[in-house]
Amino acid sequence: MTSETPTALKAGQMFINFGPQHPSTHGVLRIALTVEGEVVIKGDPDVGFLHRGMEKLFEARNYSQALVLTDRLDYTSAMHNNLAYCLAVERLAGIQAPLRAQYLRALTAELNRIASHLVFFGTFGVDMGAFTPFLYAFREREMILDLFEMLCGGRLLYSYVRIGGVSADLPAGWTEKCREFIKFFKPMLKDYDTLLSFNPIFKSRTEGVGIISADRAVSWGLSGPTLRASGVNYDVRKAEPYCVYDKLDFKAPIGKTGSCWDRYYCRMLEMGQSAEIALQCLDALSGQELTPGEIMAKGVPKIFKPPAGQAYAHVEASRGDLGFFAVSDGSMNPYRMHVRGPSFINVAILQEILAGCKIADVVAILGSLDIVLGEVDR
Amino acid sequence: MTAEEIFTKLQASFSGLRIAEAQVKEYPTWTVPAQSVRAVFEQLHSEFSFGYLDVVTATDWSGPVSPKGYPQSPAVAIGAAAAPPASARDVFEVVYIVTALSTGIKLCLRCEIPRKEGASVPSLYGIFMAADWQEREVYDMFGIHFEGHPNLKRILTPETQQGYPLRKDYEHIPDKFD
Numbered sequence: 001m002t003s004e005t006p007t008a009l010k011a012g013q014m015f016i017n018f019g020p021q022h023p024s025t026h027g028v029l030r031i032a033l034t035v036e037g038e039v040v041i042k043g044d045p046d047v048g049f050l051h052r053g054m055e056k057l058f059e060a061r062n063y064s065q066a067l068v069l070t071d072r073l074d075y076t077s078a079m080h081n082n083l084a085y086c087l088a089v090e091r092l093a094g095i096q097a098p099l100r101a102q103y104l105r106a107l108t109a110e111l112n113r114i115a116s117h118l119v120f121f122g123t124f125g126v127d128m129g130a131f132t133p134f135l136y137a138f139r140e141r142e143m144i145l146d147l148f149e150m151l152c153g154g155r156l157l158y159s160y161v162r163i164g165g166v167s168a169d170l171p172a173g174w175t176e177k178c179r180e181f182i183k184f185f186k187p188m189l190k191d192y193d194t195l196l197s198f199n200p201i202f203k204s205r206t207e208g209v210g211i212i213s214a215d216r217a218v219s220w221g222l223s224g225p226t227l228r229a230s231g232v233n234y235d236v237r238k239a240e241p242y243c244v245y246d247k248l249d250f251k252a253p254i255g256k257t258g259s260c261w262d263r264y265y266c267r268m269l270e271m272g273q274s275a276e277i278a279l280q281c282l283d284a285l286s287g288q289e290l291t292p293g294e295i296m297a298k299g300v301p302k303i304f305k306p307p308a309g310q311a312y313a314h315v316e317a318s319r320g321d322l323g324f325f326a327v328s329d330g331s332m333n334p335y336r337m338h339v340r341g342p343s344f345i346n347v348a349i350l351q352e353i354l355a356g357c358k359i360a361d362v363v364a365i366l367g368s369l370d371i372v373l374g375e376v377d378r
Numbered sequence: 379m380t381a382e383e384i385f386t387k388l389q390a391s392f393s394g395l396r397i398a399e400a401q402v403k404e405y406p407t408w409t410v411p412a413q414s415v416r417a418v419f420e421q422l423h424s425e426f427s428f429g430y431l432d433v434v435t436a437t438d439w440s441g442p443v444s445p446k447g448y449p450q451s452p453a454v455a456i457g458a459a460a461a462p463p464a465s466a467r468d469v470f471e472v473v474y475i476v477t478a479l480s481t482g483i484k485l486c487l488r489c490e491i492p493r494k495e496g497a498s499v500p501s502l503y504g505i506f507m508a509a510d511w512q513e514r515e516v517y518d519m520f521g522i523h524f525e526g527h528p529n530l531k532r533i534l535t536p537e538t539q540q541g542y543p544l545r546k547d548y549e550h551i552p553d554k555f556d
Binding site: 047048051053055056059060091092216218219220221232234239240308309310311312314321323325327329331333335336338340344345348349351352377378 | 400401402403404405429430431432433435437438442443445447448465473475479482484486506507508510511512515519532533534535536543544548
């Protein structure tokens with residue numbers, strides 16, 4: 001957070017504060033813009049307005065209590081946060097979750113990815129002046145939230161994934177409801193394409209705007225759909241499979257040019273893939289090999305002390321490569337917990353790509369990065 | 379090329395490079411002296427195609443966190459082990475995790491520096507742009523300086539912030555929000 005004000009403006013230049021109280025910033029992000037007419041000369045993203053000192057808070061709670069903090073990082077995809085945290089702590093303590101729990105983790109992670117991308121789809125449409133898709137997106141998202149509510153009681157912050165497993169097995173009737181949803185959802189993707197993806201106005205606002213080359217994307221450490229849209233084939237689920245992703249059949253969609261439209265469309269394709277993964281998980285969960293109720297690793301104490309050591313685990317969250325770096329000194333509380341938030345790292349590239357674009361494109365570029373400020377500021 | 383081969387090749391030019399005693403689980407972990415951090419990463423980047431910097435972070439090894447670092451005594455106790463653990467020593471440890479996307483090798487490099495005001499390590503800005511904000515975050519939280527960083531200022535906390543919050547001995551100064 002800085003109180004940077006205009007310095008050395010040339011004649012004809014103007015300084016604009018974009019945010020922090022601006023609906024298109026999706027939270028509290030401030031961008032200090034220097035403009036000349038309609039053209040942005042310099043854009044400087046300013047973060048920290050939502051800083052809650054999460055990494056400090058981790059150190060004052062024990063491992064199970066700290067789990068609820070992770071929900072509040074990227075609050076639109078809390079399952080991934082829970083999962084990445086639990087994987088890091090499990091690695092630290094040498095715990096292996098049972099296979100059924102791993103399938104449940106993959107299933108809920110993919111459903112959460114759909115829900116999270118639907119928020120992106122809806123809000124990105126609104127950013128571009130298309131209000132109708134938002135209503136469709138939230139109708140479908142509601143169904144996923146209902147499924148999660150049935151499963152663990154939470155609609156936004158789940159704490160469903162626990163150290164050593166998950167908190168509950170599928171309740172009666174859940175599998176059918178979930179299959180029904182996926183059956184309903186898959187044709188919807190075609191509707192979204194006709195509603196927004198190939199709409200000429202939308203395309204002309206996003207195609208060729210905010211182009212990020214593959215080299216720059218890698219150098220800036222981008223991840224997730226934002227990286228893959230630039231044509232870099234890197235997906236943690238493929239590169240370092242966790243849970244059961246090595247047994248699941250799916251593709252990671254790749255873009256070509258790295259423009260706003262590519263980033264948008266990568267996410268749309270990902271939703272289709274996530275639905276396929278969810279179906280495969282459902283098949284496996286109703287199969288004979290996995291005993292219902294076996295959802296917790298044996299011998300995980302309520303308050304446990306992992307041996308002194310360090311561990312890093314990362315997952316492909318909705319917004320990219322979410323990592324937890326955990327350090328234990330052998331006591332009840334984490335000695336140090338660092339969160340590699342993909343949004344924090346993705347948003348930094350704005351400094352480079354905003355220069356030279358039009359003011360109206362700032363909203364398109366920011367929206368296409370799909371950041372969540374809870375994760376940027378932590 | 380495996381991580382061991384890369385290590386052998388690199389050690390020829392950097393004798394200070396060591397395989398860390400305490401490994402980060404699942405990843406090859408090396409320790410590197412502060413003065414050769416930038417050179418090691420330059421070589422990793424140019425010769426071994428490690429182009430993707432995952433993480434820059436740090437650990438303060440001076441002991442358990444002080445309860446004074448929190449606005450009120452937190453609802454949750456700091457924990458029974460208030461005595462410094464065996465690992466306590468007066469150092470900051472800067473941790474880097476770097477990946478070669480082409481081979482999928484992920485390395486963890488650690489660099490210990492004395493824990494004092496003005497502690498510094500060379501910046502990786504320029505080799506990896508991802509270092510820009512992550513180094514600023516480490517500076518903001520630990521007060522570790524990254525030499526050569528063009529814009530090293532606080533990022534998450536306000537400019538009025540006193541002290542460095544993630545240091546273990548950080549003390550919260552009550553303000554109007556308490």
